[in-house]
Amino acid sequence: MRKFLKRLLFLDLIEGLVVTFRSQHPKHIYTEQYPAQSPKVAERYRGAPRLNINPENGETLCIACNLCALACPEALIVVGSERNEQTRRKELTTFTYDTSRCMFCGLCEDACPVDALELTQDFELATYTREGQIWDRQMLEEGPRPKQYKF
Amino acid sequence: MAETFLDSSELVLNMGPQHPSTHGVLRVVLRLDGEKVMGTECIIGYLHRGVEKIAENRTYQMFAPYVDRMDYVAAVSNGLGYCLAVEKLLNVEAPPRAQTVRVALTELNRIASHLIWLGTHALDIGAITPLFYTMREREEILNIFEKYCGARLTTHAFRIGGLQYELYDGFEQDVSAFCDMFPARIDEYEELLSGNRIWVDRLTNIGVLNAAQCKQYGVTGPLLRAAGVRWDLRKAQPYSGYENYDFEIPIRENGDTYDRYIVRMQEMRQSVRILRQAIKRIEPGPIMAKVPKVIKPPVGEAYVSIEAPKGELGYYIVSDGSTQPYRVRVRPPSFVNLQALEPMAKGALVADIVAIIGTIDIVLGEVDR
Incomplete structure (x- = not known):
């Protein structure tokens, strides 16, 4: 009898509606x-790649x-280097990073021995062309061109 | 074809692959007699990416991010299973601190996976509101993942031999705040659903799968436990130190869709219980075992299965002694559980198919791999 009354008065539905209205508060x-x-992403967020430069003299930290490139599962990093005849050291010439194939697993930044390659908190990676997804050394060092949204 | 009052011919209806209630790109060919389902046939492979083949062309470390892409709502569990399998091949064990953190993150992921299941399942049945609430709580879990490892969905949280990242400051506080908040939220979902007459009527005695059928089809996870079998790999074959945690395996008897709902809700409560114990046990120490930079396991094979949110998740890895696995075979719970669609759906109505697919809790990334 009580169960019948409960069904007749839609008490089970009202119970659910109370929960719904409890969540209507603007806060x-x-x-x-x-x-x-x-949105503010976490400090460890794995987003757009960046090739760090020494802030004092503007030289790259990358030791080529x-x-x-060896750690990357998708083999999307290409490092170009040249041996400097005077110092007998390898020097970085080009660096390409194909963000269209990147899955942001973070293996490349783990592999970097000098903390030159880093995945940053920037997550806005959309471009108009497929070619624009391939980042060259300049773009990796300076970051992508500033974007503006119009409303 | 069964005898019916009115003579009718069978109707073949394609459900999917673009149907929103198939939770991905599953295509089910339904043979219908009026509203009654006479048979189903699942056509899968729309999301096939050849993950097992990719593994053969990658080193052991390189393959770890790919396993996250199989069951993408439970990426942490997938990572744990793979790492445990390679660790078994290498004969190393993660340090205690790493194991405790692994347990904490995996249980968080179990809750996140069940929340997605609850929201979408309820949405299929017609209750839209729970989806917004479950997403809200899942957001808290994803924020913890993001703070810990930098990604929200495909986390790549674990490495072979332990962890890559040290815990961030305030991890324990974040998790315990979640543990304090969450049980009240489960009460809220149950308030919305458990007593609701539409919910109860749509779920009871729908998609019944008894214990014998479960064993016949190799069904694991909440589907098996809802049929009354007390089988949970965390208790049956403990890994990562699960034997030290105090928790219960929720079971139910009938094995219908409503029971599976109750089992999963109780599993979330048990996960909170494990989480509370885990964060108390995080002790200082190393987070990475001694693993060489170039992983070259000895010739051999290893199979490790863990209790993923959806059932038994197994990784079978064959090593030929090189840096790349010779073969990786994944035993995905969703793929095996999907077989049970046919016995569950036979004789049901078309509208119940949606409830039955929802209750299996499939992720097509894992079914197709």
Whole structure:
């Protein structure tokens, strides 16, 4: 009898609706207004790659050891180097990083012995062309060109 | 074809691969007699990426990020299974600190996977609200993953021999805050669903799979436990120190869709219980065992299976002594559990197919690999 009354008065449905209305308060809002409001990603976030330079003299930290290229599962890093005849050292000439094939696993930055290659917190990687996804040395060092959103 | 009152011919209906309730790109060919399902046939392979073949062309470390892409809602569990299998080949064991962190992250991932299941399953049945709430709580878990290893979904959290990343400051606080908050949220979902007449009527006695059928089809995970079999690899073959944790295996008797719902809800509560114990046990120490830079396991083979959120997840690796595995075979729980669709769906109505596919909790990335 009680069960019948409960069914007749839609008590089970009202119970659920109470939960729904409990979450209507504006302080429970979870939606982020991207891109007007950019989310703050964690410090360890694995996003766009960057080739670090020495801030004092602007020289690259990369020693062209090729370890990142060997560690990459997709083999998307190509390191070009040249032996300097005076210092007998390998010097970096070109560095290409194909972000279109990258899965941001972080193996390349783990492999880097001098912390030159790093995955940064930047996650906006969209481009207009496929070629634009292939980052050259200049782009890796200076970061992608600034973008602007219009509303 | 069964005898019916009105003579009718069989209708063949394709459900999927673009159907939203198939949770991916599953195509089910339904043979219908009116509203009644006379038979099903699953056509898979739309998401096949040849992960097992890729493994043969990658070194052991390189393959680790790929396993995350199989069951992408439980990437951490996949990573754990693969790392354990290679560790067994190498005959090394992760240090205690790494093992405890692994347990904590895997249990967080189990909750995240069950939350996705609950939200989408309820959405299929017609209850839209739980999806928003489960996503909200999953966000908290993904934030912990992001802070810990830098990625949210395909985490690549574990490495062979231990962990790559040290815990961030405040990991314990984040997890215990989640543990304090979450049981009340499960109560909230149960308030929304458990007593709801539509939910109960749509789920009880739908897709019944008894214990004998489960064993016949090799079904594992919550489907097996809902049929009354007390089988959980965390208890049956403990790995990563699960034997030291105090938790229960929730089981139910009927093996219908409602029981599977109850089992998964209770599993989430048990995961919170394990998490509470795990964060108390994180002790200082190394996080990486002694593993050479170039991993060259001795010739041999190893099979390791773990209790993933969806069932038994096994990795069988054959090594020929080189830096690349000779063969990697994955035993994915979703793929095996999907076989049970036919016995569960036979005789059901078309609308119940959606509930049955939802209750198996498949991820097509894992079914097709």
